[in-house]
Amino acid sequence: MPPAGGFEAIRYKRNLPARGPGGAAILLGVTAVCGYGFYKLGLGNLEKRELKREKAWSRIHLVPLLLAEGDRDIYRREQAALAREKEIMKDVHGWEAGKSVYNNKNYRPRDTIVVL
Template identity: 70%
Template sequence: MPPTGGFESLKYKRNLPYKGPGAYVLLGGVTAICAYGFYRLGKGNLERRELQREKVWSRIHLVPLFLAEGDRDMYRRQQAAIAREKEIMKDVPGWEAGKSVYNSSKYRSPEIVIL
């Protein structure tokens, strides 16, 4: 038989502790973090674009210097080659050192590097 006054009532209600912020707070936090990330990405893209532009312009301004340096080096090598040719062919009568082997007065730069 049941006890007098009846049995105790069953505790079926969930009694869980508070587990953190709500869904709207989390959504707002994620949105803020993503917005800050996109802001930094945009700033990084601007800086990268500026550095690329600076690199291109520095190359444009350095090309004449590199061409002049190459011309000076080619002239120095050509004069050294003519001096070697004069030394080697000094016993051959009628030999003109440095004279072009082509039957044209048009200037042709050497296609190979003479060491």
């Protein structure tokens, strides 16, 4: 027979202490971190846009300088090619170094530059 007063109660529930912050605190923390991240992303996008604009304007301002440098290089190469042609063809009678092979008098720049 059972003891007087009955059997003692069986503990079937988990008895764990509450640890860490609650769900609302975690949600608030994640929202704050995401907000700060989006703020920094916006600042980075502004800086990237400014650097892109600065790069475009620097290229725009450098174009005349680069074109002039290219023209000087082409002229120097043409003069060197003319000097080589004069040296190579000096023994050929009737050869005019640098004379155009075309039959019209319009100036035609070279389409390709041979770099030796």
